[in-house]
Amino acid sequence: MRREPTGTYDVTVAGGEAVRAFIPAPLPPSPDVDLREGLQRPFEAAAAALGRLDAVTELLPDAAYFVYGYVRKEAVLSSQIEGTQSSLSDLMLHEAGGAPGVLQDDILETSNYVSALYHGLGRLRDDFPLSNRLMREVHAKLLASGRGATMMPGEFRRTQNWIGGSRPGNAAFVPPPPNHVEECMAALERFIHATDDDLPTPIKAGLAHVQFETIHPFLDGNGRLGRLLITLLLCDAGLPREPLLYLSLYFKQHRNTYYHLLNEMRRTGDWEAWLRFFLAGVREVAETAVATARSASEIVTANRSRIAQEGRRASSALRVHRALAERPVDQINGISERTGLSPPTVAAALRLLQELGFVSEVTGRQRGKIFVYDSYLGVLREGTEEPAG
Template identity: 40%
Template sequence: MTHPEPIKFEAFSAGQWVQQYQYKSFAPTPINREWLWQDPIINTLLEKASRALAELDAFTLIVPDVDLFIQMHITKEANTSSRIEGTQTQMDEAVMEAAQLAPEKRDDWTEVRNYVQAINDAIAELETLPLSNRLLKHTHEILMQGVRGEHKTPGEFRISQNWIGGSGLNDAAFVPPHQDLVLDLMSDLEQFWHNENINVPQLIRIALSHYQFETIHPFLDGNGRIGRLLITLYLVDKGLLRKPSLYLSDFFERNRNSYYDALTRVRESNDLIHWVKFFLSAVIETASKGQQTFQAILALRQEMDALIFGYGQRADNARILLKRLYSRPSISANDTAALLGVSHQAASALLKKLTEDQVLDEVTGYQRNRVFFFRRYLALFTD
């Protein structure tokens, strides 16, 4: 079997424009090959990113009940990644139940909760199956269930032409490859993830893979969200993260114009170096912020444990309630009663005590159907 020649970032040609019937589509260069670069800044960023990622991963070993807190990382990612695509849900709404929201907010909320389920299912699947196009399709199917994208062939690669920006093919900002190329390009991408005959660091592989995925745009809808989720799935699959604790959507949203610009620069001027530097910088900053969040979680948790120690007979129930709030920091009195197996009156009394101690905030102002937030904990994921 012959291997394609190694390709230098500096000499990369991103692809070519292909004339279709009444428009041109972009056919990207396949990426399953060895990659080289001369720019020393990439080596420095790669070293920093690898170290930051390893330090973040170490936290997931020392934080007790880490999976509770990972759920909040996942909720934040689902919310932020969906917001890049235009949903309006806020973090405090994302952790509520559908019934507690105004009806006009429920469609956006459903998209966010679908994304949470899609991430959780994909991570569970990775325990038995390697990362694959099949897994991405299954994740896409969950993401698109019962929402605005349900008519956009959930769980299937596209068999028609799509476009990005503009109202149609004639005024689009970018036209991805013709549908006839999608299967071959996605097959090349999948082989690249698992090709052991090439020496390419994992963080470089996923930087290239995210660019390539977004350029192929293999689904009719949801490509941005699946492509950003691909980054986390890849890092978990390759053992760089034991838990899905790193999500780049927050960085991409805060630097949205730079993110789109960096992807566009590859396609328009073959500038892969700029994209890789942008991507590695995103990993460095996000992993460092993730470490700070875990440190803040540990400090808050110690403070809560000390407080609840003084709750006497109610301490056990307060611990159970807090454990639930670490994974989803909003709750009603009815849910509290059901969780603890106590009367509504007892549940309300515990919530009142936690509110007086400034652990919880009641936000609705209603007499009935009140919702309580663990506001200080939620703030760790919104600041």
């Protein structure tokens, strides 16, 4: 199917030089996306994988606990794409009151991502529409502290930005001038809420992600919020019901292809090539999440069976183990608060879990010790421990 470029260029002055800024045409694409153009099978495979992810979530004994870790895994991966040096272990140590050996701003940015995601999901559960207002709210959470705190959190940009290069004149891509941002984002909001385009939600999420990245409406945080938008769109439609599908690792692993397809789509209008890549990512990530959920569940179940063999010591140890499955990195006092057990009882239970090889203490301190559920955290950590360049 022959298409034209997906927008127009406007010559504007930025940084004292004239540049060609790209203004995307409103969605949906014209002519319409044709699922028969090599998209039907990728779409069906993605939809089937999403269904399996929903099914395995239903089988998890403590789905909410798994979500806790998976949300943080996504926060780390999405932040790493932007150049932060924090890991999943660092984030959880930070939340447990530890002092990871990374830059504080990196940890704050990653922690902000967790807050932003929870805020967006909470608003959707309260039937607040996925709108520009909500995106600004989520952006404000995302840039609440750290390096982005001075970059107009929660507000659309009022100056020209660019992607790649040291200045607008040698940039890889220049988004719309600031006076076009409001109208472009209003058109994106209308597309998100349109019910007459007959587009399945995964297709719509793929299109909306590209449009958001093309508009680049904020001074900072666009990449992270653009990836969050995918999750919010899918969760708003119940695909899946739990927030367990994130494409950051897929985009990180296929970074060159990702940027190439974005640029080609803008230049040639080849939405189908982008959507094939996107749907392959949805399928791959959903299948990985299913495997991770099963592995995590098997570890927890096997460990609980072993703990149950410890006679009188098993009761409190099982409660502490359950608390660590919920939050795999924590201090004695935190576990005490969540279990209702006294700190000495928690400490005794942790000693048993250490003896069994399930838990380790990572600070070496006499006070403020932090305990890690190693095998469980190891399952979640896959793909996160080498920060992206």
